[in-house]
Amino acid sequence: MLIVVNLTVGDALFLAHISPERIARLLPFVYVGAAGITTMSTWVYQRLLDRLSRITLLLSMKGFLCLSLCGFRLLLSFHGGFRQ
Numbered sequence: 001m002l003i004v005v006n007l008t009v010g011d012a013l014f015l016a017h018i019s020p021e022r023i024a025r026l027l028p029f030v031y032v033g034a035a036g037i038t039t040m041s042t043w044v045y046q047r048l049l050d051r052l053s054r055i056t057l058l059l060s061m062k063g064f065l066c067l068s069l070c071g072f073r074l075l076l077s078f079h080g081g082f083r084q
Helices: 002-016 020-051 054-079
Strands: none
Touching: 020 054
16 A cells, blocks of 8 residues: 555645656657566566576665666766756
């Protein structure tokens, strides 16, 4: 339940900073990009599952997600938030 609320609030706050015209123009690319990234990450995960032990894979994924989160946070600090 909390995840659904967090995602909904996060999406609403993000969309509040973008004009409706820009949302309409970019939204199809967001869906196509999300599908592509999901497919690619599933393929990579499946390949790594055959080569690594489960604990190594889980720790590697957590490290990758942590580095990604830190990287995105760093990018936001350079731009000072959302651009219009």
